Amino acid sequence: MHLTTDHLTKRYDNFELSLPNLSIDAGTAFGLVGNNGAGKTTFLRLVLDLIRADAGTVQLDGEAVADTFDWKTRTGSYLGPSFLIDFLTPDEYWHFVGQTYDLSEAEVNDRLQSFTDFYVDEPIGDTTKYIRDLSTGNKNKAGLIAALLPEPDLLVFDEPFASLDPRSQIQLKELLQERRGDATMLISSHDLGHVTDVSDRIAILEAGEIVRDEPTDPDTLEDLTTYFRDTIRPKETEPAEA
Amino acid sequence: MTLLDALRHQWTQQWRSTNWGRNLVTTIFLAIAAVYFGVLFVGLGWFYPDVVAEMTPERDPLRLLNAYLLHGMVMLTVGRFVLQRSAGSAVRPYRSLPIPKGRLTRLLQVTSALSLFNLLPLVLLGALGASTVGPSASAVGMAYWATGVLLVLILSQFANSLLRVAWDRNPSVVLGTAVLFAAGLGLDALGLGSLRLASAWCFDGLSTGRPLPLIVLATGAVAAGWAAHQALRTRLYAVGEETSTGARVTPRLTGLRELGLKGQTASLVQLSIMLILRNKRPRQMLLLNVPLTIGLVVFMGPQLSGDPFLEMLFGFLLTASLASPYFQFGGLAWHGNHFDVLLARPPIPRTLIQSQFALFAGLCLCSVLTVLPIVAWQAPGLLDTLAALLLYNLGVSAPAFLLLGTWNRTALAVNQTAFFNHQGNTSLAMISIAALITLPLTLFFGVGLEPALWILAGLGLLGLGTAPIWMRGLGRLLHRQRYTLAAGFRATDL
Numbered sequence: 101m102h103l104t105t106d107h108l109t110k111r112y113d114n115f116e117l118s119l120p121n122l123s124i125d126a127g128t129a130f131g132l133v134g135n136n137g138a139g140k141t142t143f144l145r146l147v148l149d150l151i152r153a154d155a156g157t158v159q160l161d162g163e164a165v166a167d168t169f170d171w172k173t174r175t176g177s178y179l180g181p182s183f184l185i186d187f188l189t190p191d192e193y194w195h196f197v198g199q200t201y202d203l204s205e206a207e208v209n210d211r212l213q214s215f216t217d218f219y220v221d222e223p224i225g226d227t228t229k230y231i232r233d234l235s236t237g238n239k240n241k242a243g244l245i246a247a248l249l250p251e252p253d254l255l256v257f258d259e260p261f262a263s264l265d266p267r268s269q270i271q272l273k274e275l276l277q278e279r280r281g282d283a284t285m286l287i288s289s290h291d292l293g294h295v296t297d298v299s300d301r302i303a304i305l306e307a308g309e310i311v312r313d314e315p316t317d318p319d320t321l322e323d324l325t326t327y328f329r330d331t332i333r334p335k336e337t338e339p340a341e342a
Numbered sequence: 343m344t345l346l347d348a349l350r351h352q353w354t355q356q357w358r359s360t361n362w363g364r365n366l367v368t369t370i371f372l373a374i375a376a377v378y379f380g381v382l383f384v385g386l387g388w389f390y391p392d393v394v395a396e397m398t399p400e401r402d403p404l405r406l407l408n409a410y411l412l413h414g415m416v417m418l419t420v421g422r423f424v425l426q427r428s429a430g431s432a433v434r435p436y437r438s439l440p441i442p443k444g445r446l447t448r449l450l451q452v453t454s455a456l457s458l459f460n461l462l463p464l465v466l467l468g469a470l471g472a473s474t475v476g477p478s479a480s481a482v483g484m485a486y487w488a489t490g491v492l493l494v495l496i497l498s499q500f501a502n503s504l505l506r507v508a509w510d511r512n513p514s515v516v517l518g519t520a521v522l523f524a525a526g527l528g529l530d531a532l533g534l535g536s537l538r539l540a541s542a543w544c545f546d547g548l549s550t551g552r553p554l555p556l557i558v559l560a561t562g563a564v565a566a567g568w569a570a571h572q573a574l575r576t577r578l579y580a581v582g583e584e585t586s587t588g589a590r591v592t593p594r595l596t597g598l599r600e601l602g603l604k605g606q607t608a609s610l611v612q613l614s615i616m617l618i619l620r621n622k623r624p625r626q627m628l629l630l631n632v633p634l635t636i637g638l639v640v641f642m643g644p645q646l647s648g649d650p651f652l653e654m655l656f657g658f659l660l661t662a663s664l665a666s667p668y669f670q671f672g673g674l675a676w677h678g679n680h681f682d683v684l685l686a687r688p689p690i691p692r693t694l695i696q697s698q699f700a701l702f703a704g705l706c707l708c709s710v711l712t713v714l715p716i717v718a719w720q721a722p723g724l725l726d727t728l729a730a731l732l733l734y735n736l737g738v739s740a741p742a743f744l745l746l747g748t749w750n751r752t753a754l755a756v757n758q759t760a761f762f763n764h765q766g767n768t769s770l771a772m773i774s775i776a777a778l779i780t781l782p783l784t785l786f787f788g789v790g791l792e793p794a795l796w797i798l799a800g801l802g803l804l805g806l807g808t809a810p811i812w813m814r815g816l817g818r819l820l821h822r823q824r825y826t827l828a829a830g831f832r833a834t835d836l
Contacts, residue, residue, distance in 0.1 A: 151829070197687065
């Protein structure tokens with residue numbers, strides 16, 4: 101799906117997110133990095149039509165997300181544990197999500213097979229714990245699987261690597277690599293290494309504005325590290341008060 | 343760790359809670375309610391012989407009381423199971439400390455026994471003992487009787503602990519036990535049961551100074567105490583497992599998928615059913631309303647069919663008794679905690695509205711089916727009223743409740759207790775419900791019972807006939823309100 105913004109603005113008390121003309125081609129994995137409060141999650145919520153923009157629109161394949169529904173059947177997302185239904189078991193949650201995408205039970209079961217190596221700590225099946233009783237890592241895995249399950253054209257993830265153990269982080273990268281090229285991916289992360297590995301293009305969001313937006317290359321990780329190091333260096337090099 | 347430490351911790355936990363203000367208000371409410379019910383129960387117990395003499399002068403108050411004391415124990419156990427805080431529900435922090443499991447279990451039993459469910463029955467039984475048993479029994483008989491009812495109270499406490507542990511392990515065991523007891527009480531009501539005979543043998547015997555019932559009750563209490571102790575000790579492990587990777591497994595709820603229903607609407611209905619059954623507040627509200635509804639019909643049935651006003655009022659309440667606890671908040675507020683999940687997924691607002699209507703209709707039908715056998719038996723004249731008001735509720739109340747749902751901005755905390763809990767209540771909801779009740783009553787006073795029923799049924803049919811139109815309208819409204827609805831739910835302090 102081709103994602104564009106048209107003079108998109110969202111204002112809070114002392115903050116304004118402004119993305120006048122962002123364009124992400126279909127099949128591109130778009131990484132979004134930035135410090136806390138930069139507006140990453142706000143942007144993802146606007147893309148998913150969870151909050152109303154103060155001005156402008158987010159468009160998917162030319163249609164404003166706030167005015168249409170069809171894009172939702174082609175979108176999978178996970179923005180954190182609050183995006184889970186915690187009184188369901190993971191298995192029930194996946195089947196519920198599958199039904200909302202009009203997937204048959206057999207299709208859901210079939211697709212879940214590809215996640216058996218990823219979701220290993222808890223049993224997938226008839227009896228398991230409620231999501232509210234899972235560890236944070238396993239909650240996140242349940243949400244990530246639910247987002248990937250419909251094999252959507254647009255994937256939206258907020259901090260997908262957070263709280264995952266190293267093994268699961270590597271597996272998640274492999275899962276995302278498998279979808280690379282087929283799905284447009286919007287991935288916000290504080291983990292510069294992982295987000296660089298899975299993205300075709302990375303933007304830095306700073307105080308509500310994109311200050312840098314470049315395709316990834318072998319130097320991207322070092323460039324990003326340098327960028328964020330430079331933002332703190334002035335404080336570190338200030339001479340101590342006498 | 344001593345009992346004093348445990349009590350001190352409970353007090354500190356309440357006082358330092360982020361909800362201490364609400365806890366304080368709740369405690370004050372609870373204290374006022376306890377005093378009120380205490381006085382009421384003392385009065386009830388004290389004047390019980392006079393009431394019996396007035397209503398059934400041919401019956402001996404003491405024999406009547408003794409014949410139903412075991413029924414009281416059963417009802418008390420049911421009440422405890424639904425309402426009383428479970429022993430062991432806040433034990434996790436103590437499990438890692440060097441406290442012997444036996445002591446911890448005893449502390450749990452003692453602290454959970456400090457409950458109004460023990461205090462209020464004691465007050466009532468004390469008053470009954472003084473007014474009814476004392477004047478008729480010898481000193482020994484009185485002492486035996488008092489000891490006997492105390493043992494029954496203790497038995498009820500232990501039975502609740504056992505049921506709770508059984509519920510954790512396998513809810514079907516508890517449901518099976520409940521069905522057995524319900525069948526026993528039903529047979530008893532028909533004069534075929536043995537609970538009344540057992541109760542009479544036990545307490546008539548005690549009040550006449552026979553020691554055998556006391557030995558039976560004491561043996562039962564000791565056995566139940568031992569079993570409850572063992573069960574709670576086992577439960578301590580289950581509490582520990584919740585924090586580790588060892589899964590506390592939960593039984594799978596047979597879903598609508600297994601019933602062959604498919605599609606987004608069925609899926610959303612299934613989600614709501616799971617929400618009700620798996621979360622404390624909606625579950626308590628539903629479970630409470632079942633015995634209340636049945637009790638209402640059993641005790642009021644004959645009077646209802648003779649009084650047109652009561653017939654109209656209770657007809658409205660009975661046909662939505664299981665739906666109204668859930669829908670008084672509009673329905674969507676229950677999903678407030680995960681409303682973003684629904685927004686980010688494909689179901690369109692109209693599908694959400696359709697699923698909420700299907701749930702409302704299902705709960706209304708369950709409400710009617712719950713009371714139908716009793717009404718058909720005790721007050722068949724009420725059937726036409728129920729039919730008319732069922733249509734009214736489906737065709738008029740349903741869209742009103744769903745409309746209310748699009749205006750509720752406060753998410754409901756689903757795992758809080760349902761008692762003394764006003765979280766999420768709005769004055770708009772109260773006004774809406776009052777308006778929905780007022781319409782049938784106004785019609786009744788205006789045109790009489792039968793024409794009012796025809797009009798209400800007609801309104802209901804009109805509402806059902808136009809359902810596709812108003813559902814589309816409500817879907818559009820929900821679509822327009824989705825940002826403010828979601829923002830309100832996110833901002834709710836759960």
